[in-house]
Structures are given as C-alpha cells and as structure tokens.
Amino acid sequence: MITVENLTKTYGHYRAVDNVSFVCRPGSVTGFLGPNGAGKSTTMRIIAGLTPADSGSATIGGVRYHDIPNPGTQVGVLLDASAQHAGRTGREILTLGARTMGLPTSRVDEMLELVSLTPSEAKRRVRNYSLGMRQRLGIAHALLGDPKILILDEPANGLDPAGIHWMRQLLRTYADRGGTVLLSSHLLHEVEVIADELIVIGRGRIVAEGRKEELLHAAGTYVQAVPDHAERLTTALQSAGITATPRDAGLQTEATAEQVGRAAAAAGVALLELRRAEGAGLEAMFLQLTSDTQREQPTTGVSA
Amino acid sequence: MSTTTYSIDTQRPGVSFGRLIAVEFRKSFDTRAGRWFTGVVVALAFAAMLIQALLFVEGFQDLNDFTMVGNGVIGFFIPIIPILLVTQEWGQRTALVTFTLEPRRMRVVIAKLIASVLVVLGVLVVALAIAALGTALAGGVRGFDVDWSLSAEMLRNVFIGNLIAAILGFALAMLIMSTPGAIVTYFIYMFAVPTVLEVAAAFLDWFADVRPWIDFASAQTPLFSTGGPSGEQWGQLLVSSLIWLVLPLVLGVWRLLKTEVK
Numbered sequence: 001m002i003t004v005e006n007l008t009k010t011y012g013h014y015r016a017v018d019n020v021s022f023v024c025r026p027g028s029v030t031g032f033l034g035p036n037g038a039g040k041s042t043t044m045r046i047i048a049g050l051t052p053a054d055s056g057s058a059t060i061g062g063v064r065y066h067d068i069p070n071p072g073t074q075v076g077v078l079l080d081a082s083a084q085h086a087g088r089t090g091r092e093i094l095t096l097g098a099r100t101m102g103l104p105t106s107r108v109d110e111m112l113e114l115v116s117l118t119p120s121e122a123k124r125r126v127r128n129y130s131l132g133m134r135q136r137l138g139i140a141h142a143l144l145g146d147p148k149i150l151i152l153d154e155p156a157n158g159l160d161p162a163g164i165h166w167m168r169q170l171l172r173t174y175a176d177r178g179g180t181v182l183l184s185s186h187l188l189h190e191v192e193v194i195a196d197e198l199i200v201i202g203r204g205r206i207v208a209e210g211r212k213e214e215l216l217h218a219a220g221t222y223v224q225a226v227p228d229h230a231e232r233l234t235t236a237l238q239s240a241g242i243t244a245t246p247r248d249a250g251l252q253t254e255a256t257a258e259q260v261g262r263a264a265a266a267a268g269v270a271l272l273e274l275r276r277a278e279g280a281g282l283e284a285m286f287l288q289l290t291s292d293t294q295r296e297q298p299t300t301g302v303s304a
Numbered sequence: 305m306s307t308t309t310y311s312i313d314t315q316r317p318g319v320s321f322g323r324l325i326a327v328e329f330r331k332s333f334d335t336r337a338g339r340w341f342t343g344v345v346v347a348l349a350f351a352a353m354l355i356q357a358l359l360f361v362e363g364f365q366d367l368n369d370f371t372m373v374g375n376g377v378i379g380f381f382i383p384i385i386p387i388l389l390v391t392q393e394w395g396q397r398t399a400l401v402t403f404t405l406e407p408r409r410m411r412v413v414i415a416k417l418i419a420s421v422l423v424v425l426g427v428l429v430v431a432l433a434i435a436a437l438g439t440a441l442a443g444g445v446r447g448f449d450v451d452w453s454l455s456a457e458m459l460r461n462v463f464i465g466n467l468i469a470a471i472l473g474f475a476l477a478m479l480i481m482s483t484p485g486a487i488v489t490y491f492i493y494m495f496a497v498p499t500v501l502e503v504a505a506a507f508l509d510w511f512a513d514v515r516p517w518i519d520f521a522s523a524q525t526p527l528f529s530t531g532g533p534s535g536e537q538w539g540q541l542l543v544s545s546l547i548w549l550v551l552p553l554v555l556g557v558w559r560l561l562k563t564e565v566k
Contacts, residue, residue: 001311026311045564045565045566048404049403049404049407050400050403050404050564050565050566051564051565051566052564060312061311061312062312063312063314065407066407066408067314068312068314068407069313069314069315069316069317069318069319070316070317070318070319071404071405071406071407072319072404072405073316074311074312074313074316075312077404079400079404080397080400082397083396083397083398083400083401084396084397084398084401085335085392085396085398086396087335087336087337087338087396088334088335092334096327096330096331096334097401097405099323099326099327099330100319100323100324100327100405100406101319101405102319102320102323125336141401148311149311180311
C-alpha cells in the first residue's frame with residue numbers, strides 16, 4: 001500500500017506538486033495520469049526518497065522509503081528506463097542490481113526471460129537498445145527482487161501495442177497475486193488498457209480519482225432518436241427532469257441509460273441509439289488539462 | 305493494522321556493506337570505457353618500463369627505481385578512477401537506480417571510496433609486477449647489476465601519494481558532478497595552482513614562507529622522491545591537505561547527500 005498525504009513540492013515559484021494525496025491498494029493497478037509536466041514524476045521521486053518534499057508525507061506500507069531495509073527486494077522502482085549507463089550490457093545492469101540486493105545470478109536469467117529479452121539482446125550494450133527494450137529491461141530490474149509493490153514511471157512509453165498488452169497481462173497477474181502497482185502515463189488510452197484505478201493530475205493537483213469504470217461512466221449516456229422524433233425526445237427528457245445537451249446527431253445526458261430509455265418509452269419516442277457515453281467525460285477533461293498546459297494551443301477560427 | 309496492509313518488512317537485513325563495495329568495484333570495470341582506460345594506463349606504464357629497462361644508462365636499474373617510475377605513470381591517472389566512478393552516476397543518471405537500491409547515500413559514498421582505494425591498491429600491485437619485469441630485463445638483457453630489494457618506506461609513501469590522488473579525485477567528482485569538469489579541475493589543482501603560488505611567492509617575500517604550507521601539489525612531491533618527506537614536509541603535507549583535500553571532500557559529500565536525484 002502506498003500512501004501519499006498532502007504532498008507539496010515547489011521549485012522557485014513553480015509548484016510542481018500541490019497538496020497531493022492518494023492511496024494505492026494491494027491487488028489493484030493504479031494509473032497515475034496527467035500531461036507532461038503535471039507532477040507525476042516528481043511525486044514518484046518523492047515516494048522513492050530521491051526528492052525531498054517541502055511538506056506532506058509519502059509512505060509505503062506505513063514506512064518511509066528511506067527506512068525500508070534492502071528496498072529493492074520490497075519495492076520495485078522504475079523511474080526512467082533511459083537512466084542506465086549506455087556502455088553497460090542489459091545483463092550487466094541486472095547483475096549489478098542482483099548483486100546489490102544479494103540475489104543469485106539465476107534471478108537475472110529468469111527476469112530476462114520474463115520480459116522476453118533474448119540472450120543475444122542481453123549481451124548488447126544499452127546504447128543500442130530501442131526505448132521499448134529499455135522499458136523491458138527497466139521492468140525486469142524493478143521485478144528482480146520479487147517486490148510486493150511496484151512504482152513505474154511511464155513504463156509503457158515506447159512500447160508497441162503488443163507490448164502494452166503484454167504489460168497489462170504482466171501487471172494484472174502481479175496485482176491479482178496481491179501486488180500493489182502505481183504506474184504513470186501521459187496517455188489516456190495506455191492507462192485505460194492497463195489500470196483499474198485512476199488518479200488524474202494536472203498542474204500539480206489531483207483533478208479526479210476513482211475506479212476506472214466509475215470515471216469513464218461518469219460521463220453519462222448518449223441517446224439519439226430517429227430523425228422525426230428528435231424534438232419529442234428533447235421534450236420527453238425535459239419533462240422527466242433529465243438535462244440533455246446536443247452532441248453529434250443526438251443528445252448527451254448525465255442520466256443512466258435506463259432512465260433515458262424509460263423516459264423515451266413513456267413518450268413513445270423511437271430510438272436509434274442508446275449507449276453509455278464511454279470515456280467522453282474523462283477524455284474531455286483530460287484534453288482540457290492537456291491543452292491548458294500545452295504551449296501550442298490550436299487557435300480557433302481566425303487564421304493570419 | 306493487519307500484516308496484509310503493512311506489507312513492508314522492516315526487520316529484513318539491509319544491503320550489506322560488502323556487497324555495496326563489491327558492486328562499486330565492479331562498476332569501475334564493467335564498461336568499455338572503464339576497461340579501455342585501465343588497459344591504456346597499464347600499457348603506458350609497460351612502455352615506460354621498457355624504455356627505462358632498455359634505453360636508460362646504468363643507475364636506474366633497481367626494483368625501487370622501476371617501482372617509482374611505473375607508479376609515476378599510473379599515479380598520474382589514478383584520480384580518474386574515482387572521478388569516473390562517481391560522475392557516471394550523474395552523467396548516465398544511474399544515481400536514480402543506485403540510490404533507490406540503497407537510499408542511505410552515505411553508505412554508497414563510503415563504498416565508492418573504499419572501492420576506489422581497492423583499485424588504487426590493485427594499481428600498486430600492477431606497478432610492482434611491471435617493475436619486477438623491468439628489473440629482470442635490466443639485469444638479463446642489459447647485464448646491469450640490479451638490486452632486488454624493495455624499500456618498505458618507499459612503498460608506504462607511494463601508497464599514501466596514490467591514496468591522496470584517489471581521494472582528491474573522489475572529492476572533486478562529488479563536488480563538481482561532471483566527468484570533464486572534475487578532470488579539468490584536478491589538473492588545474494596539480495599544475496595551475498602550484499604555478500600561481502610559485503609566482504606569488506617570487507614577488508611577495510612573506511608569502512614565500514607561507515607557500516610550502518598551502519601548496520598541496522608541491523607538498524606531495526617528496527612522497528615520490530628517494531628518501532621521502534622530512535618531518536617538516538610531513539607537516540606541510542598535512543596542513544595543505546586540510547585546505548585542498550579535506551575541505552572539498554566535506555563539501556562534496558555534503559552536496560551528494562543533499563542533491564535531488566533526477
């Protein structure tokens with residue numbers, strides 16, 4: 001279990017992490033989602049004891065990272081897959097880790113196999129690795145000491161779709177065995193694939209958190225009537241007390257599909273489409289966050 | 305709280321110090337750069353030995369002479385060993401991994417220092433082996449009358465000199481955290497600073513008396529000379545070390561312990 005309470009970190013006038021609190025529970029994969037520069041990496045470095053926080057606390061199983069004996073065997077950390085000596089081979093990097101933790105060399109081979117790095121790839125220098133291979137090596141390193149908790153910063157970055165699904169399998173199995181996983185990403189679809197719990201961060205603040213389904217379904221229902229019933233649908237929803245806003249050819253509501261369906265049936269409206277407006281809310285919120293923090297914003301309308 | 309919630313075992317033994325030292329020692333040689341560097345330095349010492357054995361006039365053919373010259377060549381590069389060992393963690397950003405596996409940074413610092421000293425000891429052994437070969441060549445090929453005795457005092461002095469060089473490199477590396485920066489600073493230390501002090505001493509009479517006590521590079525010279533330092537020279541070495549070695553070491557350790565690892 002990872003517990004972060006009221007964490008704040010300021011660089012000069014820039015507040016990188018602003019009063020952040022959350023909990024990652026055993027048995028679930030928690031996705032830490034936010035645009036680049038939102039404070040994900042800083043938060044994770046604070047959890048791993050590499051960056052001091054200005055205020056607040058971060059503990060793992062109730063213990064500060066600094067006080068965990070032989071931490072590599074209890075918490076697997078991957079903060080940057082590229083932060084490895086480019087002149088070392090993949091195997092050598094894992095060997096250094098295994099020796100530090102006091103593990104047998106056989107563990108190195110097991111991990112290489114687990115992340116599908118072939119013996120010849122393991123003999124190559126990391127300089128010649130693709131980002132995807134570095135991520136696999138980094139995950140192998142994090143899992144070396146058979147930890148019960150994983151902290152992974154952008155582990156899916158550089159993986160191809162097959163690699164992302166491989167990671168989902170890996171982390172799913174890990175969490176199902178009681179492991180705790182915190183992983184960050186700046187891509188919504190990555191986190192959607194891998195995580196069960198979501199924490200959304202923007203500009204150092206947490207803007208949403210909860211189970212993935214809840215967050216995705218909080219968006220409500222999308223409904224569309226046959227063309228000549230469109231107006232009657234609007235009226236029907238109004239009289240049922242359901243607020244609806246036009247979206248595409250239909251209406252977007254906050255209500256459940258059942259409420260909308262019953263309201264339509266009561267008014268004798270023929271429907272063309274009735275479904276959960278999946279991800280629309282989260283996606284819209286995430287886009288908003290991203291465009292807020294991005295330097296280049298699309299200019300609306302007028303061109304020079 | 306139940307044990308399932310608190311999944312961290314605080315009773316587990318920590319990372320042992322011996323393992324840390326072994327890992328740091330290994331890091332000195334497990335990259336191509338590290339191996340090449342070691343190989344080139346040994347090759348240079350070997351070449352110097354060949355020149356000394358085959359071309360020098362009679363008078364430099366004893367084991368002590370060869371040890372002194374061989375170590376002189378290798379010793380020149382000794383500070384680079386700890387500099388690479390420390391700065392690679394920042395240049396290649398491996399500090400992220402090193403300090404997550406052992407968050408007690410002071411232990412990593414001491415392990416690195418001990419690993420560097422072990423490498424320096426190894427260097428002394430290599431220098432001795434090369435010196436023995438040189439002595440044999442001078443006796444066998446040139447037919448000189450060679451003395452195989454080895455002065456314990458000289459060995460001690462040479463080791464102290466090497467140790468100072470290693471610790472200096474170590475201190476500068478922690479303070480500057482960049483490979484070229486630390487190496488350049490080391491050479492400024494050893495060559496530019498003594499020259500400036502010498503010039504200052506030539507113009508200022510009072511400074512000429514102070515200079516031997518604050519000129520760190522010159523204070524080390526007697527260590528590598530026949531006979532070794534006198535009592536006063538040991539004192540000068542100690543005093544100048546406080547300024548040029550202990551101070552940067554303390555500041556360097558402080559910086560390393562405080563720096564945010566990114």
